[in-house]
Each structure stands twice: as structure tokens, then as C-alpha cells.
Amino acid sequence: xxxxxxxxxxxxxxxxxxxxxxxxxVFGENLVAVLDTGASRSVFDKGxxxxxxxxxxxxxxxxxxxxxxxxxxxxxxxxKLKIGQLTLKNYTxxxxxxxxxxxTYLQLGHPPVAGIIGGDxxxxxxxxxxxxxxxxxxxxx
Numbered sequence: 001x002x003x004x005x006x007x008x009x010x011x012x013x014x015x016x017x018x019x020x021x022x023x024x025x026v027f028g029e030n031l032v033a034v035l036d037t038g039a040s041r042s043v044f045d046k047g048x049x050x051x052x053x054x055x056x057x058x059x060x061x062x063x064x065x066x067x068x069x070x071x072x073x074x075x076x077x078x079x080k081l082k083i084g085q086l087t088l089k090n091y092t093x094x095x096x097x098x099x100x101x102x103x104t105y106l107q108l109g110h111p112p113v114a115g116i117i118g119g120d121x122x123x124x125x126x127x128x129x130x131x132x133x134x135x136x137x138x139x140x141x
Contacts, residue, residue: 006084006136008035008129011110020129021110022117022136025082027052031114033083034101035129035136039118041094045102048114049076049095056095083117086125086138 009021020035026044033042049056053076074095081088102112121127125138 002140004084004086004125004138004140006086006138008134008136010131010134011108014108020134020136022083024115024117026078026080026114029114032111033115033117034113035122036116036118037122037129039116041120042116042118043073043094043096043098044078044115045098045113046074046095047097047099049074049078049093053077083121083138084136086140088121 006022011019011021013019021032022035024031024033027048031048056074056076059073059075076093076095078091078093079089081091081093098113098115105111105113125140128137128139129135130137
């Protein structure tokens, strides 16, 4: 089993809690995602998906909830998603409008959010978070 170690950034949200951020590469761009152990699945910004994916499905009856929002979702395939040295090919992604989250982050001096890495990826790769060292460890068979 191979261990993939990914650095994390811990940010303080104006003394109202903390979020862990992880760098990702999606559509060839270096972007930032929130690591959310409470999210059942990973989601990506709807605008980002609309910009890069031509075949999207709108799921009006499917609601996706995260710590940030509940919204009608889009679904499409991301050809390549990288989290550190972990590469996921043809990842079936869910898209939500994360613009208000990005706006809040920008107001607080943090980078905009391109996505939320949730339980689907974290569970599949038996993720371990080391808060002291600010590292995410993923285990790939």
C-alpha cells in the first residue's frame, strides 16, 4: 500500500472556527479546496465545471448539502483530479454554486474555494489527518 502525503493549510475564520485547505489540480489549474470530513461527497464549484465540462447533467431533484450550502446540483466528469500525488481519472463530480464561499474567503484574505474534498475520496483512500503536522495521508492500494 502506497502512502501519499499532502500538506494542509489550517485557516482561522475570524475566531469562528477553522478550516483545512488542500491544494488540488483540476482542469490543469492549481486551485484550493476545503477538506470537509462532514461532507458525504466531494463537490466542485458549479462555475468551474460549467467553464470546462461540455456535458453536464442538471439534477433538479437532487440536493447536495455541505457545511456551506444546499443547492441544485450539476454532474459531470472531471478528466483528471490531483490531490498531491494522488491522481483520480474520469472522476464523476458534483457541482454546487460555491461563489458565496469564495467571496467570504476572499474577504478574510484567503484564496477562493474551487471545491470541497469530502467523505467519498477520504473514505476510499482511508484518509488520516495529522493536525499537528498539518498533513493529509491517503493510502492507495
